Amino acid sequence: MSTKKQTKRQVTLADIATLAAVTPMTVSRVINSTGYVRMETRERVLRVVREMNYRGNGLARGLKRQRTETIGLVIGDIANPFAAELSRGVREVLDRRGYTLFICVSEHSAKEDVQAFDSLADHRADGLIVATRSCKNGDERLRELIASGIPVSLIGRDFRHPHADSVSADNLKGGYEATKHLIDLGHERIGFIGVSLTRSLGLRRFQGYQEALNEHGLTLDESLIVGGGGSDQMPGYSTEEMGFTGMTKLLRLKKRPTAVFARNDFTAMGALNAIKQAGLRIPEDIAVAGYDDIPLASHITPALTTVRQPTREQGRLAATFLLQRIEEDRERPREEKTFDCELVIRQSTAPDR
């Protein structure tokens, strides 16, 4: 009835108990719907709970129960549609099972990666889903956390551990397929935009590109590999910039490529733009393939040929693995699943000439 000036101390079970003339335990029972409580008592308690605007203290509850019903998701780049779709898949599963998802963003820096792990572990999340790129410090800390008993599920992270489940897409094969598609169309000078030759050669889709060239008797021309300019850790949203400058560089070559494969769709869109501004046509003059099949890919002109990975499924499965480990057997050996990617052919690729 009267609004309390409850600014200093929070309302506790004990406060409710006093006002409802019962013990804290009874209030606890009412709130959690456990044990026996007489209907009349229940209602009296609930009335006070509402009147006092009581909020349970998750810290105390978690401390006592030794679980928080909370899962942490660590992603590298929040602007990335891939991360968005992933988190939807994760949430689909968690929501149904009554878990809350907290997302931490590490913006692709190793330091923040470790910080994110620590925050979530310290707040006693019941489990972690990690979707950031591997890095030495991060992997090291992850190993410690797993050793200390926190269930961990990995998505597309290049890190194996006997007690961490792992989900990924076969990006090597995806990169291979996209490149093979271009080769099958008759292209022989195929550029790759988005890796720097001095680092980040671990990128799976780039390895697929190399493999496809190899297998089809084409030699890798280093002048056709561009991108990864400044930092290798740049957040995804600026990769269209990389696509643009990379493509611009390729267009200035004496013998420019007739096709390019971009490390992701944003990069591809930057490339598309560079080609258009140079007055060339896609796919007639230069064919372009991307990776990820972001929603926009089919909504631009020309629609982008790209590689789709089952992103939401990866999120769902990672969450499912994690919950199994949490609720069933924390000690079981790791589950692992690699999804196939699917080449989506649209209008941005066509035969050479």
Place this chain on the structure above:
Amino acid sequence: MSTKKQTKRQVTLADIATLAAVTPMTVSRVINSTGYVRMETRERVLRVVREMNYRGNGLARGLKRQRTETIGLVIGDIANPFAAELSRGVREVLDRRGYTLFICVSEHSAKEDVQAFDSLADHRADGLIVATRSCKNGDERLRELIASGIPVSLIGRDFRHPHADSVSADNLKGGYEATKHLIDLGHERIGFIGVSLTRSLGLRRFQGYQEALNEHGLTLDESLIVGGGGSDQMPGYSTEEMGFTGMTKLLRLKKRPTAVFARNDFTAMGALNAIKQAGLRIPEDIAVAGYDDIPLASHITPALTTVRQPTREQGRLAATFLLQRIEEDRERPREEKTFDCELVIRQSTAPDR
């Protein structure tokens, strides 16, 4: 040295204390670098801490200290570049001050909005930053949380409260400016893509559109208002679809518009695509303006005329307000700031005819 099978019970301060032959309090002092501890003791404790792979329990610490050094950010759509940029601004400030950010996503549903608030409140986040669209239930719960003493900072949310700080951009003016720009170019039939006339007329940028038409003696033609098709709550990433179908509808009109203003850049890009596929040129046949200035906007052909809001600044300021309220005066009256938007004129708009 030897790896413990620490799977059941977590390592606690008391465990460390026993092994280091001190009391838990001393270990606590070492870990928090408070009070007096002899160098030798400190090192002995730290050695055990490392050996046992000890992790502090944030729940217990938070319970005791009555603060968790954690801030919750609630956003509606994780795929939205706006949300991404916002969270960067927030994080910039929080990181510097030693706070951890947990992000909750509510996918634009009222129920999930409330759930997100509750999760964060129950886990005793020290404060909340709310960047979701207003809804009745959400506003109601927010009021309760604020009443129960949780500091809240709002971003672009249509909800006022005497004790919640608020940051926003003047989207009405932004919508007005964009529309005026089109009018100044001589356009008289200007479409709007992205609202349904039966609901969501509260959209500020649409109100700006209406106002601009009014002030320049143009009558609002309802057949030029399209979009908002199915759910009004659709996640942002599918809005390019809305732009495409909306624009397609406009193109089929007997008297089609010579310019369109889209509610956001994704919608604008969908519209761009529809126009191109219809064989028309931008901006010669139809001028297009978007809203938000997402990174991609300047990287497409034609580069998109759009309205930029200082997104990162909004995040920074919301976080700053929140920390002030948390650390200085929880009772102070609300701070409020509305940022100006900036019309960014690129190649997608040109004079009529």
Place this chain on the structure above:
DNA sequence: AAATCGTATGTTAACGTTAACCTAACCGGG
């Protein structure tokens, strides 16, 4: 009529950490 059972509570003791207070040794100055 005693034994048994289901219902409706209350009591106690943690969960892991730390603020606040207390003790004791040591050091230099008057």
Place this chain on the structure above:
DNA sequence: CCCGGTTAGGTTAACGTTAACATACGATTT
């Protein structure tokens, strides 16, 4: 040689919740 201050700890009692156990009473069952 005693006093006050610094250093290096230890002790106690919470923070808010709940699992486990204990109690009490009426209703059956034997």
